[in-house]
Amino acid sequence: MSATHQLRCTNCGARIAADAASSDFRCPECNGLYEVIYPWSPGASSVPPGPDPAVRLPNPNALRYRWQELRTSTLSIDQSGVWRFRDLLPILNNLDNVVTLREGNTPLYEMPRCAELAGVDWLLAKHQGMNPTGSFKDTGMTAAMSVAVERGFKWVACASTGNTSAAMAAYAARAGLRSIVFIPDGKIAWGKLSQAMDYGALTVQLKTDFDGCLQLLIELVRRFPIYLLNSVNPYRLEGQKTPAVEIAEQMEWQVPEHIVVPGGNLGNSSALGKGFQELKHIGLIPRVPKISIIQAEGANPLYRWFSDTNREMKPVHAETRATAIRIGNPASWKKAARVIEETGGWCEQVNEQEIALAKAEIGAEGVGCEPASAVTLAGLKKLVAQGRVTPGERVVLVLTGHTLKDPQYTIDYHRGALLTPVELAGATPAERTQHEALRKPPIVLEADEAVVLRALEEQMAISDAAHAPVASGIPV
């Protein structure tokens, strides 16, 4: 039994020993989700400290110094942007069980042109799509997979058609475990499954819908020694909280005023909130930034809950081209709602046209992201317009996936095949001008010098006129 941490139900507050959770990670009392707490966690004072004094409230200066020193180490565990901060996630008894692909250490990009478009002075983007499998899921998967190894599991499983299955399959392969991906039968988006297959996962199509897959998976983990890696697994969130530490460290512990996160299953925003709150509790940062969550209009259950005076959560039928956040019944909504309320953040929704434009604007800074990530910029524009973010505030957008996760979306956008006339009709004149400036369908020319020269001269004139000068003199 681990003395370093316990699990606490986020709904009823019941605490259990780390190894006492049922295989589906649901509270037997109230069906709530668990979170991991340590002796030094906020509000965990009644947890008895373990025998190791290192699990007591750590000294902030010692931590900062230690984490900086570890950056010069060539050990894989230190080169991981998750395990370098292992003081904050003492979930393993033996660090030999760590399964890492050198996740984390993702760039924090300055976005001077997007800042201007959104109406803020300075804007940063934390690109979690630069993780090994191309999405933020890797930071969580390294944590949960290491726990699976320590507990002796040989098989792991999840129900997912996207980024989760890719991350699970990669880390399982790294650990030498077998992995199973459950997906609903029917039209398969093969592109989304290519990574899971590449990393050797067994893909099982079930003749049911997604909820049916999840239900069967839970039956399965109850009867078989298979470790459940869907987002209900609380150890995933322990890994996913580490980008909060990276952001703070990259900004020299001067935390930003505002973090903007895409909202799908809502595990990511919950984890970031937990990360910042723990940093504050330990004394590493003076305050927690506001965390705002942006959803797509077609998959907006949290937005509806947030706007509803009765505060009732009703699942919706989800429909958006930002597939990574196409979730109508998010597992972690209560955790996320708590994060918004506790940090003073906000919840907004954006439409398909706004998402497509924001993605092109982010791309035009040389930073490629998947559509779901672009809701952050689209949402920030609204928050600024509403006065919820003031121009002087320092904002960090969390980009969750790499542009290569969905090349078809990009191709369709630039060829003019993405947005419907109805969607485009909803754009403001300024937005329409932006679309025209950013959409770059290929032009076809005779292989004749004069023809090409003339065409390029024209293009140069157009582009030079349309292209705003770089807003920042800072080397980027």
Added chain:
Amino acid sequence: MSATHQLRCTNCGARIAADAASSDFRCPECNGLYEVIYPWSPGASSVPPGPDPAVRLPNPNALRYRWQELRTSTLSIDQSGVWRFRDLLPILNNLDNVVTLREGNTPLYEMPRCAELAGVDWLLAKHQGMNPTGSFKDTGMTAAMSVAVERGFKWVACASTGNTSAAMAAYAARAGLRSIVFIPDGKIAWGKLSQAMDYGALTVQLKTDFDGCLQLLIELVRRFPIYLLNSVNPYRLEGQKTPAVEIAEQMEWQVPEHIVVPGGNLGNSSALGKGFQELKHIGLIPRVPKISIIQAEGANPLYRWFSDTNREMKPVHAETRATAIRIGNPASWKKAARVIEETGGWCEQVNEQEIALAKAEIGAEGVGCEPASAVTLAGLKKLVAQGRVTPGERVVLVLTGHTLKDPQYTIDYHRGALLTPVELAGATPAERTQHEALRKPPIVLEADEAVVLRALEEQMAISDAAHAPVASGIPV
């Protein structure tokens, strides 16, 4: 004029000032390609040292210490795995001109199961596909784009349908420059162009073939202030040499015996050779590793040259599914040939079946790569079988691109639609068994507990039998 470096023709040895090169980067005497040399470069003793003493032969201990210190810096220029080693590429007069996306810092993975398959005790893979746009091209593009900025260019261009165009477009966007990609008209592989479009490049389809595109591009850069970013640009190789420094540093300056690199346009192997040779010259490493180059059978001009007693280079009509190395007339073949000869490396070729198998084997370690990268493992197996690599030698495979660069290849392989019966018939019985163990087409099942449980029990039994135990106890 820059006092820190000159350009030297790799064919006739003529030296010119850095800013005296023609816009197509060809030697006016002999049409040869240039390389960048510094006062401290091997064989550069006649270059007058510049006014800055820092450009004299650097002290190896001071460099090691400085580079380690810089790893704790939060400046973007220091967080770049190219510019952290800027002492080795003093190509800019002003570091404010650096254009970076935080390239480099790529992982060096242990590959215990691939080691066993290849017949060596220990095997590492340097994954250049973990760069921001998903390929090794980023390390070169950050260098060449920074030079473009310093020289005041507003437009950059290349002829490419793949990784080069993605990298160019991203760095151009980052710098606020306009970029043009020339591609042959006809059937477009849109997936390969999605990134260039996302980053805002102008794509021009010319009614000619690839050579025609290149020719027109060269006419263009002669008449317009457009900076040429094809691989003839010698600054790209300056960035691409830095993974050699990273490998040496990650291995605590104990260089491996052997580096295995995919061979396409051959700029990468040339650059790595230059990097290791400079490290040895400065005294940072005691010897240069052997560098071996592996080509696909259908795109093997260097292999033919290498096997030809007359040593004649004849372009071939290139055909391979490993599109990133589908090049019949490689620009940098002379530089690469020199690297093989000077380091004592070898040149091999591998067929489509061997490539597909090696890619699946790399994937089964949790490391996804594009098909071209997998030629390294396939080639290593041959080098070991031939006795050119002994089991005790430490080998590093250079993986050049991310698995997300070509999801269709992965899907086709696992669905059994990639290899033809003729290709498969060429496999050995052992290879056929491996294909069967690694290919994971989805299975379709009724959403019934008993059915799923039974199917998984079977799969577990099969997998447990087929799956070799993890070969290494080292945490990976």
